[in-house]
Amino acid sequence: MQRPLLMHCLSKTKIAMLKFDNVSMRYPEVGDVLRNVSFHLQHGEMAFLTGHSGAGKSTLLKLIPVIERCSRGQVLLDGQNLNKARNRQIPYIRRKVGLIFQDYKLLQDRTVFDNVALPLVIAGYGHNEISRRVRASLDKVGLLGKEKKYPVTLSGGEQQRVGIARAVVNKPPMILADEPTGNLDPELSAEIMHLFEQFQQVGVTVLIATHDISLITQMNHRVLKLDHGQLIAS
Amino acid sequence: MKHINKNQIKQDRWQTRTSGGNLVDKLQAYRDLHAHALFSSLGRLIASPFASVMTIVVLSVAISLASGFYILVANLQQLTGNLEASNQISLFLRDEVSNAKAHSLADSIRQNQGVQEVKLITKEQALEEFQAYSGFGEAVKALEKNPLPFVIQVLPKNSLENKQAIEALLENLKQETEVDFAQMDMQWVARLQSIMDVARRGVRSLSLLLGVGVLFITGNTIRLELHNRHDEVVIAKLVGATDGFIRRPFLYSGFWMGFFSGVAAWFIVTTTMLILKQPVEKLSGLYDGAFHILFLGFTETLALLAISSVLGMAGSWMVLHFQLQKLKPE
Ligand SMILES: Nc1ncnc2c1ncn2[C@@H]1O[C@H](COP(=O)(O)OP(=O)(O)OP(=O)(O)O)[C@@H](O)[C@H]1O
Ligand SMILES: [Mg+2]
Numbered sequence: 001m002q003r004p005l006l007m008h009c010l011s012k013t014k015i016a017m018l019k020f021d022n023v024s025m026r027y028p029e030v031g032d033v034l035r036n037v038s039f040h041l042q043h044g045e046m047a048f049l050t051g052h053s054g055a056g057k058s059t060l061l062k063l064i065p066v067i068e069r070c071s072r073g074q075v076l077l078d079g080q081n082l083n084k085a086r087n088r089q090i091p092y093i094r095r096k097v098g099l100i101f102q103d104y105k106l107l108q109d110r111t112v113f114d115n116v117a118l119p120l121v122i123a124g125y126g127h128n129e130i131s132r133r134v135r136a137s138l139d140k141v142g143l144l145g146k147e148k149k150y151p152v153t154l155s156g157g158e159q160q161r162v163g164i165a166r167a168v169v170n171k172p173p174m175i176l177a178d179e180p181t182g183n184l185d186p187e188l189s190a191e192i193m194h195l196f197e198q199f200q201q202v203g204v205t206v207l208i209a210t211h212d213i214s215l216i217t218q219m220n221h222r223v224l225k226l227d228h229g230q231l232i233a234s
Numbered sequence: 235m236k237h238i239n240k241n242q243i244k245q246d247r248w249q250t251r252t253s254g255g256n257l258v259d260k261l262q263a264y265r266d267l268h269a270h271a272l273f274s275s276l277g278r279l280i281a282s283p284f285a286s287v288m289t290i291v292v293l294s295v296a297i298s299l300a301s302g303f304y305i306l307v308a309n310l311q312q313l314t315g316n317l318e319a320s321n322q323i324s325l326f327l328r329d330e331v332s333n334a335k336a337h338s339l340a341d342s343i344r345q346n347q348g349v350q351e352v353k354l355i356t357k358e359q360a361l362e363e364f365q366a367y368s369g370f371g372e373a374v375k376a377l378e379k380n381p382l383p384f385v386i387q388v389l390p391k392n393s394l395e396n397k398q399a400i401e402a403l404l405e406n407l408k409q410e411t412e413v414d415f416a417q418m419d420m421q422w423v424a425r426l427q428s429i430m431d432v433a434r435r436g437v438r439s440l441s442l443l444l445g446v447g448v449l450f451i452t453g454n455t456i457r458l459e460l461h462n463r464h465d466e467v468v469i470a471k472l473v474g475a476t477d478g479f480i481r482r483p484f485l486y487s488g489f490w491m492g493f494f495s496g497v498a499a500w501f502i503v504t505t506t507m508l509i510l511k512q513p514v515e516k517l518s519g520l521y522d523g524a525f526h527i528l529f530l531g532f533t534e535t536l537a538l539l540a541i542s543s544v545l546g547m548a549g550s551w552m553v554l555h556f557q558l559q560k561l562k563p564e
């Protein structure tokens with residue numbers, strides 16, 4: 001009886017959550033933005049992606065939810081080759097990846113509850129289940145009781161936490177954040193980063209793009225550094 | 235390795251909590267989703283009444299034109315439908331022809347082997363008939379002299395099926411000196427029927443054109459709505475919405491627009507018919523009173539609503555198909 005579980009664990013550990021294999025990305029207008037990038041993240045690992053402005057951080061992140069496709073090499077998400085993903089599979093790939101944005105990307109004409117509920121509605125969860133999960137997610141980011149508010153009435157830090165609640169509400173195995181603290185003061189930034197650590201502690205793989213060096217050095221996590229599209233440290 | 239295994243187990247715990255929800259829940263959720271899309275799209279239509287009303291007015295004018303012409307032709311057809319194309323020939327005799335002459339002509343035509351039946355209508359009979367049916371009874375009484383000619387109605391033998399033979403007979407009869415002019419009934423019935431045929435085809439192509447118009451008008455409205463809700467669509471895509479999910483509320487918007495336009499068109503057509511009903515029936519009463527105006531019936535109304543709704547949905551589907559392909563997050 002123990003064998004299958006062991007096998008399961010072993011097979012899963014062999015497959016990295018995220019694997020970049022010699023990935024290059026070229027925009028016809030500007031040329032190569034990523035050059036031969038190779039790295040992998042294990043399940044439950046947390047890493048920062050850093051580098052100068054224009055180094056290709058956002059571009060690298062966009063390859064994971066297949067917002068863009070790479071020109072050469074392979075991107076594997078939980079063993080699935082994203083190059084080979086068909087267009088109609090993309091929504092299901094995106095459900096595995098919680099996205100967090102610098103500008104939050106909240107729906108201004110919807111309440112906090114509706115914003116957080118969106119991924120669950122899309123995934124076809126029932127009424128009660130949605131209600132329960134949204135509350136749990138808002139509780140985790142410390143916003144319980146603000147369900148009925150509209151995003152404009154919240155502070156920047158609170159809006160970002162709504163964004164995080166939305167990203168984790170359907171419990172994706174991976175979270176990607178592009179400059180999640182870009183618009184926040186250092187104190188709020190540290191708070192948000194602490195939140196990410198909590199998700200990592202329950203086994204979520206976290207990748208955060210940022211150029212906030214001081215924040216990175218405060219925290220003891222792996223750092224991937226891009227320079228003109230090349231990975232110079234991992 | 236040990237560390238990773240620990241993480242894996244943690245993550246499995248995080249994940250197992252995700253895989254809840256049985257089939258009944260999912261089905262319920264699916265139904266909720268549709269109901270929500272149906273009513274929220276209705277809500278949005280009501281939330282911007284001016285834009286919605288504008289579109290619906292344009293659509294309903296197009297739809298009521300098509301259905302109005304349809305019912306018009308149906309009415310005309312009712313009017314002409316009981317006219318049978320007979321081969322009867324009417325000979326109108328010259329004014330100066332005497333009673334005796336008329337009778338002898340009728341008798342001589344009766345001898346013709348191509349003729350089955352001959353009927354002479356005297357001037358007096360013609361006048362009586364005219365007085366009875368025309369509605370000009372009093373006016374006719376005021377006339378000093380009977381203005382109507384003798385008429386000889388000739389029914390060719392059935393053996394003269396083909397047109398040439400009947401026409402030859404007609405030519406023959408025209409030669410008679412007493413005949414002022416000769417007319418074949420079949421000609422005008424046939425003409426009327428071919429006019430009706432043209433009208434039916436005309437209505438069909440006009441409806442097709444108007445239908446295409448409706449398709450594009452709804453398509454354009456949906457395109458604007460999609461444009462207005464661009465951010466929402468992009469965010470939905472980023473969090474894993476399928477095209478089907480994104481399409482759904484817009485398809486329902488198209489449905490509502492088509493449906494309401496159909497309802498409006500029904501009211502436009504029916505009101506117009508009601509306005510026409512009285513004068514038409516008065517007019518028909520002046521003649522033989524057999525004509526009753528036809529309204530859109532139950533099946534026709536259902537068809538009207540169904541076609542409008544389907545056109546609305548098809549118009550939005552068409553636009554969504556192309557726009558969503560183009561649309562990429564960011
Ligand atoms: N859609 C696009 N089309 C063409 N070029 C692009 C596109 N997106 C990004 N680029 C180019 O790719 C390069 C890397 O951009 P990217 O946004 O990945 O940098 P970044 O590391 O995220 O920078 P920042 O720290 O300023 O956000 C830039 O030179 C940019 O001009
Ligand atoms: Mg960037």
